[in-house]
Amino acid sequence: MPRRKVLTGMLLAAGSLAGSVLVRRRAARRRERVDLYSADGSMHSFAEGTPEADRLLPLAHDLLVP
Amino acid sequence: MDADQAIAELTDISPQVRQVVVIGADGALTGSNVPDQTAERLAGGARRLLDAAEELRPGVAQLEAATTTGSVFVVRDGERMIAATTTAEPTVGLVFYDLKTCLRSIEEPGEKPTPRRRAANKPDAPEEEDDAAS
Numbered sequence: 001m002p003r004r005k006v007l008t009g010m011l012l013a014a015g016s017l018a019g020s021v022l023v024r025r026r027a028a029r030r031r032e033r034v035d036l037y038s039a040d041g042s043m044h045s046f047a048e049g050t051p052e053a054d055r056l057l058p059l060a061h062d063l064l065v066p
Numbered sequence: 067m068d069a070d071q072a073i074a075e076l077t078d079i080s081p082q083v084r085q086v087v088v089i090g091a092d093g094a095l096t097g098s099n100v101p102d103q104t105a106e107r108l109a110g111g112a113r114r115l116l117d118a119a120e121e122l123r124p125g126v127a128q129l130e131a132a133t134t135t136g137s138v139f140v141v142r143d144g145e146r147m148i149a150a151t152t153t154a155e156p157t158v159g160l161v162f163y164d165l166k167t168c169l170r171s172i173e174e175p176g177e178k179p180t181p182r183r184r185a186a187n188k189p190d191a192p193e194e195e196d197d198a199a200s
Contacts (some may be wrong), residue, residue, distance in 0.1 A: 004067050030188050033132050034130060034131045035130045035132070035158075036119050036126045037121050037128045038123065039127040044123055056118055060133055060137075061133060061135075062111055063111040063138050064114075065152055
């Protein structure tokens with residue numbers, strides 16, 4: 001196989017991978033979540049749909065209402 | 067520095083931050099950049115959020131609740147607390163840093179401002195023992 005075709009294929013594959021990573025990151029960022037940081041430096045993150053987030057997110061929504 | 071001045075500096079350097087309230091050690095509202103009624107609502111909501119978080123994970127020092135319309139940040143420093151709302155997808159680390167800096171720059175009523183000492187001007191400071199070596 002000519003080297004040019006191999007290179008083109010590799011570039012396409014790398015572009016697709018980078019694109020999918022970006023799309024997934026953006027989608028993850030759009031999800032609602034609550035991050036709790038403890039004094040000892042630990043952090044717990046609760047995404048929407050978890051019982052913890054379902055308890056805390058409505059309180060946050062109340063504060064963001066204009 | 068008084069609370070209103072510190073909040074004005076905060077919103078000046080951090081345009082993502084919208085509404086801010088500072089709650090003193092006695093639980094009273096120390097300062098805000100919104101009308102009193104809105105400030106009381108934000109302060110009460112921040113307390114409820116922190117109390118609920120504390121029940122889930124005891125020892126919470128700070129939190130961010132991120133929604134699609136914006137985020138709510140609450141930072142505790144001892145008995146004092148600062149809460150803020152921001153635009154959606156804020157720079158989380160920067161917002162936390164700015165909120166902590168703002169809270170620590172506010173003097174409590176009756177508190178005397180302590181003059182800052184430069185690290186190089188500490189000839190009497192005892193030398194730290196190297197415990198790791200023993």
